[in-house]
Amino acid sequence: IVLTQSPATLSLSPGERATLSCRASHSVSTYLAWYQQKPGQAPRLLIYDASSRATGIPARFSGSGSGTDFTLTISSLEPEDFAVYYCQQRSNWPSIAFGQGTRLEIK
Amino acid sequence: QEQLQESGPGLVKPSETLSLTCTVSGGSISRSSYYWGWIRQSPGKGLEWIGTIYSSGTTYYNPSLRSRVTVSVDMSKNQFSLRLSSVTAADTAVYYCVSSVFREVQVDFWGRGTLVTVSS
Numbered sequence: 202i203v204l205t206q207s208p209a210t211l212s213l214s215p216g217e218r219a220t221l222s223c224r225a226s227h228s229v230s231t232y233l234a235w236y237q238q239k240p241g242q243a244p245r246l247l248i249y250d251a252s253s254r255a256t257g258i259p260a261r262f263s264g265s266g267s268g269t270d271f272t273l274t275i276s277s278l279e280p281e282d283f284a285v286y287y288c289q290q291r292s293n294w295p296s297i298a299f300g301q302g303t304r305l306e307i308k
Numbered sequence: 309q310e311q312l313q314e315s316g317p318g319l320v321k322p323s324e325t326l327s328l329t330c331t332v333s334g335g336s337i338s339r340s341s342y343y344w345g346w347i348r349q350s351p352g353k354g355l356e357w358i359g360t361i362y363s364s365g366t367t368y369y370n371p372s373l374r375s376r377v378t379v380s381v382d383m384s385k386n387q388f389s390l391r392l393s394s395v396t397a398a399d400t401a402v403y404y405c406v407s408s409v410f411r412e413v414q415v416d417f418w419g420r421g422t423l424v425t426v427s428s
Contacts, residue, residue, distance in 0.1 A: 234414040243404055243418035244355070250413055287355060291413045295343055295368050297357035 202227050204288050204300035212308040219275040221303045223288035228268045232292045235264055235273045238302075239284045247286075248273065275305075283307050310334035312405045312419035320399075320426050326392040330405030330419060337386045338363040341410040344388045346379065349421070350401035360408070361388055395426045 203226040213219055223233070231251035236244035246255040248264035251271060261276040275282055288300040316328035330344070337344065345360035359369040359379040369377050378391040392399060402421040409416060 232413045243421050244415075246414050246416065255414070289355075289413075289415070294411055295345070295360040295408065296370065297345075297347065297415070299355040299357075301354050 202229060202290055202292060202298060204290055204298060206286075206288060206300035206303045208303060209301075210304045210306060212306050213278055214308045215278050215280055217278050219273075219278055219282070219305060221273040221275075221286055221305070223266075223271040223273070223300050225269045225271075225290060227292075229290040229292040231267050232290055233264075233266070233271050234289045234291075235262075236287045236289065237282075237284045238287065244287060278305075280307075310407065310417055312407060312417055314403060314405050314419045314422040316422065316424070318423060318425060320395055320424060321428050322396055322426055323394055326390070326395050326399060326424055326426075328390045328403055328405070328422065328424070330388050330390075332386045332388070332407070336383075337381060337388065338383050343408045343410060344379075344381065345406050345408065345415075346390045347404045347406055347415070347418075348401040349404070350398075352398070353401075356401075358390065358392075358403075397426050400424065400426045 205224045207222045233251045235248040238244045252264045263274045265272050285302045285304050287302050311333045313331045320326045346358040349355050361367045361379045376393045381388040402423050404421045405419040406415045407417045
């Protein structure tokens with residue numbers, strides 16, 4: 202199952218709303234997670250099971266979707282939110298597949 | 309909270325074998341329902357799952373790498389390891405060791421990652 206993220210790059214200003222998309226080539230039910238990655242760091246888990254926030258993740262991050270279409274929304278961007286975001290599916294446990302990432306940059 | 313730390317050579321010659329070890333602290337590697345694995349990240353291929361192992365020794369590999377990969381576990385040292393044979397420049401990447409709980413979608417814990425460069 203291939204995950205396709207869009208857009209590849211998203212340019213926004215602090216305080217704006219960010220909407221990131223992840224589309225699966227076949228249904229993955231809700232077996233989807235989202236990660237944030239900053240330069241030189243490992244990915245950080247944000248969302249699991251498509252819509253559950255991980256421990257310590259601010260409420261401005263939310264996930265939605267099921268089947269083949271998923272969305273990560275950041276309601277009001279903070280300066281520390283500018284990073285690369287990846288979606289990940291695990292419909293065939295334990296194999297893991299990631300999307301190619303969306304770079305969220307400051308406009 | 310558990311921590312994972314990769315170790316191993318940062319430079320490997322083409323055609324040789326890449327070997328990395330992950331040391332787990334803050335919890336036993338033999339815990340029920342915990343699975344241990346490796347993920348790599350290269351500019352050309354993004355994030356790629358390599359393989360996963362359970363403390364029983366059961367392994368699961370990415371089909372695209374299966375012929376070259378071995379993941380093993382050493383419970384006496386609370387470590388697990390990766391061996392990737394016949395490496396080429398395409399295997400140059402940051403290698404992460406990771407942990408997951410059985411049947412959960414997400415990767416719960418990541419090591420900091422270690423850069424391995426394949427070059428003569």
